[in-house]
Amino acid sequence: MTPPPALHGFSRSLRAAALAAAACLTVAGCSVLGGTDSDPDTESAGGAGGNGMKVALITHSAEGDAFWDLVRRGAEVAAAKDGIELTYESDPDPAGQAQLVRDAIADKVGGIAVTLAKPQAMRSAVAEARSAGIPVVALNAGIDAWTAQGLLAYFGQDESVAGQALGNQLDAQKAKHALCVIHERGNVAIEARCAGVRKTFAGQTENLYVDGTDMDAVTGAITAKLRQDPTIDEVVTLGAQYALAAVGSVDDSGSKAEVATFDLNEDLVKAVRSGDVQFAVDQQPYLQGYLAVDSLWLYQTNGNISGGGVEPVLTGPAFVNKKNIAGIAKFAENGTR
Secondary structure (H helix, E strand, C coil), X not given: CCCCCCCCCEEEECHHHHHHHHHHHCCCXXXXXXXXXXXXXXXXXXXXXXXXXEEEEEECCCCCCHHHHHHHHHHHHHHHHHCXXXXXXXXXXXXXXXXXXXXHHHCCCCEEEECCCCHHHHHHHHHHHHHCCCCEEEECCCCCCXXXXXXXXXXXXXXXXXXXXXXXXXXXXXXXXXXXXXXXXCCHHHHHHHXXXXXXXXXXXXXXECCCCCHHHHHHHHHHHHHHCCCCCEEEXXXXXXXXXXXXXXXXXXXXXXXXXXXXXXXXXXXXXXXXCCCEEECCHHHHHHHHHHHHHHHHHHXXXXXXXXXXXXXXXXXXXXXXXXXXXXXXXXXXX
């Protein structure tokens, strides 16, 4: 997911938030990380009494994307439980992200969790980490690349499978013409979603590439396309914030198209509940962050390898619609779904 541009090498340490999360988990009814009041920029590290293991979580996120707040919060809770000193760093530029991996190697971390949105750009840095004896796991993006690059495990959604599942759902709803909005050209994970839709959807699937860092441009491009082609009866977006933008585009264009999306956040929960968005395909980013960090601790302390090192650990697709939204809403309010 890649909305507004981030500072190169943007990083955070996560001490206070993770300790707060650990304390929170011991109190009945307490929201994880203080719910919506938690500060994603708070510095933190692993809980007291741990083994002092250092783990770097390095993603391709740009600053300001709530999706990655969920990934980070899951990682924080795992770090607090395991006594890990966790740092989070991100750069949407693949060269910058690769450099962050090299910085983590120089920092002598005990483990690295990394996204592979642009696998080729990350190959050399990942190989350097492995040569340095640092265990590396992948999450969120790179399901077709992690084994070839020799990583220990992968945690995330098979985006092609998720796309196919969404295509089947569109058939069930008797849609005829889907516009799949791609907000980051070349990101293997999100490109695979639209390709998956095309595989199973019996109707017409058309891709629309937009600049995901400019939400006004996203809204304008979708609006223009809907005005140009009134046969489009479904807009499929690949991130929660883009679904909300598409709802506005449908209204502005006078289109009768429905909106469905991948990914979930608190605002999208409200949109599903109100019927503005038909459904969301949730890959559970909180779970991805949690499992990635916890797996590195398990590997160090007990030699465990999730998925045996040959199969991905899938966190989705989980469909969220009006029928089950009530049970998920409370977790979204806590900032964990």
